[in-house]
Amino acid sequence: MISREDIIEIGVFNKPHGVMGEISATVDCALEEMKRFSCVITDVDGIYVPFFVTNYRNKTRNTILLTFDGLKNENEVSLLTNKPIYVKKTEYETLLHDSESDEYSLDFFVGYEVKDVDDNVLGVIDEVDATTENVLFRIRNNQGNEILLPAVEEFIAGLDNEQRRMIVDLPEGLLDL
Numbered sequence: 001m002i003s004r005e006d007i008i009e010i011g012v013f014n015k016p017h018g019v020m021g022e023i024s025a026t027v028d029c030a031l032e033e034m035k036r037f038s039c040v041i042t043d044v045d046g047i048y049v050p051f052f053v054t055n056y057r058n059k060t061r062n063t064i065l066l067t068f069d070g071l072k073n074e075n076e077v078s079l080l081t082n083k084p085i086y087v088k089k090t091e092y093e094t095l096l097h098d099s100e101s102d103e104y105s106l107d108f109f110v111g112y113e114v115k116d117v118d119d120n121v122l123g124v125i126d127e128v129d130a131t132t133e134n135v136l137f138r139i140r141n142n143q144g145n146e147i148l149l150p151a152v153e154e155f156i157a158g159l160d161n162e163q164r165r166m167i168v169d170l171p172e173g174l175l176d177l
């Protein structure tokens with residue numbers, strides 16, 4: 001039996017997509033990382049139930065489309081609408097650590113709240129931008145403004161994976177650029 005302590009929330013199911021049992025989902029990690037989880041889990045009538053994904057594909061930047069073993073049509077998959085998506089905490093933590101080094105996979109920080117060392121909330125990591133020479137965290141604050149923060153280990157003062165929070169220690173004036 002799966003307990004709440006064994007899982008971590010990574011997103012939410014949206015609505016069915018088409019009539020063949022596909023559903024859209026908004027998740028906090030990249031499609032390639034999603035494919036590495038053995039299953040996704042959600043609450044069905046108070047019981048955490050695993051669902052085994054048979055197909056994944058991107059819909060938008062933050063949305064993926066999923067089909068499941070055993071759910072064959074729109075009516076069956078509609079029972080998942082607006083339910084949170086969980087994965088096994090042990091798998092999440094294993095994937096959080098890059099298997100070839102001691103560095104974290106940056107895509108897993110999407111959805112993390114970012115605070116500075118003085119406990120000021122900067123916002124939530126919306127995206128990891130690897131299109132420039134220096135990889136950036138794109139952080140969206142409460143006012144809807146975007147903050148670009150270099151994704152470098154020297155700025156990360158601490159991580160709370162349970163609360164999905166990153167503490168940063170930034171050089172003075174960096175946020176004024």
